[in-house]
Amino acid sequence: MSLKKDKWxxxxxPAKEFKKRxxxxxxxxxxxQDLHIYSGGLGFLAGSHMRSAYELKQNLIGIGMLWKFxxxxxxxxxxxxLSTNFVERQYDFxxxxxxxxxxxxxxxxxxxxxxxxxxxxxxxxxPMYFLSTDVEGNDHLSRTITNHLYxxxxxxxxxxSIVLGIGGAKVVEALGGADIYHLNEGHGLPAFxxxxxxxxxxxxxxxxxxxPEKAGNEERDGRHLNRCGFFGRVLSNEELQKEMIHGGxxxxxxxxxxxxxxxxxxxKLHGVVAxxxxxxxxxxxxxxxxxxxxxxxxxxxxxxxKAWETKDVDKISSRKKELKRKLFAEVEKxxxxxxxxxxxxIVWARRFAGYKxxxxxxxxxxxxxxxxxxTEKPVQVIWAGKPYPMDYYAIDIFNHLVRFSKDHKNLxxxxxxxxELSRMLKLGSDVWLNTPRxxxxxxxxxxxxxxxxxxxxxxxxxxxxPEFEKNKKNCFVLPEGDFQKPVWEQDEFDALNLYDSxxxxxxPTYYKKPATWQKIVMQGISDVIPEFTxxxxxxxxxKKMYNI
Numbered sequence: 001m002s003l004k005k006d007k008w009x010x011x012x013x014p015a016k017e018f019k020k021r022x023x024x025x026x027x028x029x030x031x032x033q034d035l036h037i038y039s040g041g042l043g044f045l046a047g048s049h050m051r052s053a054y055e056l057k058q059n060l061i062g063i064g065m066l067w068k069f070x071x072x073x074x075x076x077x078x079x080x081x082l083s084t085n086f087v088e089r090q091y092d093f094x095x096x097x098x099x100x101x102x103x104x105x106x107x108x109x110x111x112x113x114x115x116x117x118x119x120x121x122x123x124x125x126x127p128m129y130f131l132s133t134d135v136e137g138n139d140h141l142s143r144t145i146t147n148h149l150y151x152x153x154x155x156x157x158x159x160x161s162i163v164l165g166i167g168g169a170k171v172v173e174a175l176g177g178a179d180i181y182h183l184n185e186g187h188g189l190p191a192f193x194x195x196x197x198x199x200x201x202x203x204x205x206x207x208x209x210x211x212p213e214k215a216g217n218e219e220r221d222g223r224h225l226n227r228c229g230f231f232g233r234v235l236s237n238e239e240l241q242k243e244m245i246h247g248g249x250x251x252x253x254x255x256x257x258x259x260x261x262x263x264x265x266x267x268k269l270h271g272v273v274a275x276x277x278x279x280x281x282x283x284x285x286x287x288x289x290x291x292x293x294x295x296x297x298x299x300x301x302x303x304x305x306k307a308w309e310t311k312d313v314d315k316i317s318s319r320k321k322e323l324k325r326k327l328f329a330e331v332e333k334x335x336x337x338x339x340x341x342x343x344x345x346i347v348w349a350r351r352f353a354g355y356k357x358x359x360x361x362x363x364x365x366x367x368x369x370x371x372x373x374x375t376e377k378p379v380q381v382i383w384a385g386k387p388y389p390m391d392y393y394a395i396d397i398f399n400h401l402v403r404f405s406k407d408h409k410n411l412x413x414x415x416x417x418x419x420e421l422s423r424m425l426k427l428g429s430d431v432w433l434n435t436p437r438x439x440x441x442x443x444x445x446x447x448x449x450x451x452x453x454x455x456x457x458x459x460x461x462x463x464x465x466p467e468f469e470k471n472k473k474n475c476f477v478l479p480e481g482d483f484q485k486p487v488w489e490q491d492e493f494d495a496l497n498l499y500d501s502x503x504x505x506x507x508p509t510y511y512k513k514p515a516t517w518q519k520i521v522m523q524g525i526s527d528v529i530p531e532f533t534x535x536x537x538x539x540x541x542x543k544k545m546y547n548i
Contacts, residue, residue: 006176009127011120014059020546022060023172024049025191026184027164028071028149029064032123033419036070036089037130039149039386040351042210044422045266045445045534046184048295049541050125052534055297058542061175062128063168063188065160066094066116071149072389074415080335080406081399082415084389086148093122094130101170104229105159111142113167115174124298129175131167152390158220158228161252165190166232173198180546183207183260186218186252192259194232206545207260209253209287211442212273213355217253225250245281257284262545264290266443267464273439288544291464292443293537296529299449301427308454308525313518316454320430323453327428330421331382335405335412343378343410344510346502347429347455349417350446352387352394359397360435362404363495371503372410377511379502384414384425426450431506434459435498437490438483451475451528454521458506460494468532474523476501 008021028043029035029050038044046062053060073085094116105111112135118128133145145159165188172178181195181204192205210216222244226235230250235243245251257263257278263285265271271289278284301323307315321341328339339345348358361368361381372379383401387394398413405411414421426432432450434441434457444463451457451468457475459465471477478501481493510517530536 007174008061008176010059011054011127012057015057017547018053018056018058018060018542020059020179020542021177022058022180022182022546023063023168023178024053024060024182024184025063025164025168025188027065027160027187029062029128030419031118031125031128035091035118035123036418037064037067037149038418039071039388041443041445042185044294044419045210045292045443047125048293048298048445048534049538050128051123051295051298052538053126054120054124056535056538058126058538060126061172061178062118062126063164063172064128064130065146065149065164066091066130066132067149068132068134068147071386074386074417076415080402080413082387082395082402091116094118097129099129099171099174100135101167101174103162103166103170104232105142105145105162106155106228108139108142111145111163112138113163113171115171129168129171131163131171133163150388154220155228157218158225158230161187162190162229164188165192166194166229169194169198179204181205182541182545183256185210185216186256189252189256190230190232192256193230196259197232202259202261205260207256207263207285208266208290209257209263209274210266212270212277212440213353217251219246219249219251222248222250254278254281254284257281257287260285262548263287264545266290266292267467269439269463269466270442273442290537290540290544291467291532292445293532293534294445294449294452296452296533296535299423299426300452304427304452304454304525308522311522313522316521317518320454323427324430327382327424330424331412331414334414337409337412339380339410339412340378343380344430344507345380345382345428346431346433346458347382347384347425347450348433348435349382349384349414349422349425350434350444352385352398353391354393354397355437355440357435357437357491357494358383358385359401360491360495360498361433362401363491364499367499369408371499371507372408377507378410379507380410380412382412382414382425382429384417384421386417422446423449426455427453429455430510431456431458434462434465435494436460436462437487437494438462438480445532448528448532451524451532454525456506456517456520456524458498458501464532468527470523470527472505472520474520474527476506
C-alpha cells in the first residue's frame with residue numbers, strides 16, 4: 001500500500017532501528033489515571049508500551065477507543081459490597097484532529113467515526129488517536145457504540161470491533177498509512193480484513209494473542225458477522241467458508257493468526273500454551289514469545305530506585321515504611337481500619353476473575369484466621385480489583401471477601417482499582433500475592449511493577465514468573481500441581497502449599513531474618529530490571545516482529 005497524504009507527525013526523528021511506521025491497535029490503554037479508557041492488564045501493558053516507544057524514539061502510533069463512560073466507577077452499596085457506576089467523561093487535553101471516516105455497521109453504511117489525538121507531551125507517549133462514534137450526524141444507536149468498554153450487548157461489541165478495526169485503519173490511511181499494522185489482541189480483527197482488501201500485504205500485519213481464556217478469544221457466527229459489516233464488505237459464501245471454523249464460526253484469534261505474517265504470545269510459558277492451543281488449525285502464522293513488561297520510569301518510585309542503585313538497604317526499608325503509611329491512610333479512609341506499618345502486609349490486587357482466585361487464602365478459613373491472629377508475627381491482607389460488571393461469579397467473590405473482612409481488623413477490601421490505587425498498593429505492599437490456576441495466566445505484569453518497588457512476589461509458577469523466579473532468593477514460588485486435575489483438587493493443592501509457604505518461609509523470613517528479607521527484595525529489583533521493563537519489550541517488537 002503506497003503512503004499518501006502524509007500527516008504522520010512524530011515529536012522526534014525516529015531512531016534508525018525503529019524507523020518503520022507502525023500502527024498499534026488496542027481496545028484499551030492505561031496511560032494515566034485521568035484517562036479512563038482501560039479495565040485491566042491489557043490496558044496497563046499497552047500504556048507502558050506507548051510510553052517506552054516514546055522514550056526509545058520509535059516511529060509508532062497508538063490507535064484506541066474514546067470510551068464515553070470508560071469501564072465503570074467502582075463504588076460501594078450501603079453494606080460495603082460492590083456497586084458499579086457509569087459517569088460520562090470529558091477530556092479537554094485531547095485534540096479533535098478533524099479526521100472523520102465512515103464505516104458500515106449492519107444496515108447503516110455511513111456511521112461516522114472521529115479521531116481525537118493525545119499529544120506526546122501530555123503524558124509522555126507516542127502520538128495516540130482515540131476513536132468516537134459520538135458524532136453529530138450519527139443516529140442515537142450509532143452514537144452509543146463507544147459508550148462502554150466491553151459492552152455486554154453482543155451487537156454493540158461487534159460494532160466496537162468494526163469501529164476500532166476498520167475505523168482505525170481508515171484513520172491510519174488518512175495519516176498516510178503504515179508499514180506495519182499491529183493488533184494487540186483480536187478485538188480489532190476487522191482491520192486485517194479491510195487492509196487486505198486495500199492491498200496491504202500479509203508481511204505488514206502482526207498480531208499479539210494475550211490469553212488462553214475462552215472469553216478472551218472471541219468466537220461468533222460467521223454469517224452474522226458478515227451481515228454486520230465485520231469484514232468491510234459482504235463476503236460471498238465461498239469467501240466466508242474459507243474464514244469459518246467449527247461449523248460456521250469466526251474465531252477472532254484464529255483469523256488474526258492466519259492473516260498475520262507473525263504473531264506472539266506474551267510469555268515463554270504462554271508461547272508453549274498458545275502453540276499447543278492453535279496447532280490444529282491450518283494456515284496460522286508462527287507464534288513466538290515476547291514477554292509482557294511494564295514501564296520503569298512510570299511505575300518505579302524514585303527514592304526506591306536511588307536506594308537500589310546505591311545498594312542502600314536501610315533507605316529502602318525506611319522508604320517502604322513511608323509508602324505503607326500512605327497506603328494505610330487510604331485503607332483507613334475507605335474502611336475505617338488502622339493498619340500497622342511494622343506488620344507484614346500482603347496484597348492481592350488485579351482484575352477480579354474466577355481463575356485468578358482472589359479468595360484462595362480463605363480455602364481453609366480456620367488455618368487462615370489462626371495465621372492472621374498471630375500477635376507475635378502479625379499479618380495484614382489487602383484485596384483490590386475490578387470484576388467485569390456482568391461477571392456475577394467474580395462479583396460474588398469480591399463481596400464474599402468484603403463480608404469476611406468486616407470481622408477482622410487486619411483485613412481490608414479496597415475499591416477504585418485504577419492506576420493510582422494500583423501504584424499505591426505496589427509501593428505499600430511487602431508481599432505481592434499471585435494465585436491464578438496454572439497455565440491460565442498468560443503473563444500477568446502486576447508482579448513486575450511490585451518487584452520494582454521492593455515488594456516480594458509470592459506466586460504460583462505461571463505466566464512470566466518462570467522466567468524470573470529464583471525461589472527464596474528473589475521471590476517465593478509455590479510447587480506446581482497438575483493443571484489437568486479437577487479444579488477443586490488444584491485449589492486444595494495450591495492453597496495448602498500457599499499456607500505452608502507463608503507459615504514456614506515468608507512470615508518467618510520477614511520477622512526473624514530481616515537481612516535475608518532485604519536481600520530478597522534487592523535481588524527482586526535487580527532481576528526485574530531491565531528484563532521485565534517495557535523498553536526491552538518495545539525493542540523486541542521491532543527486532544522480532546516488525547523488522548523481520
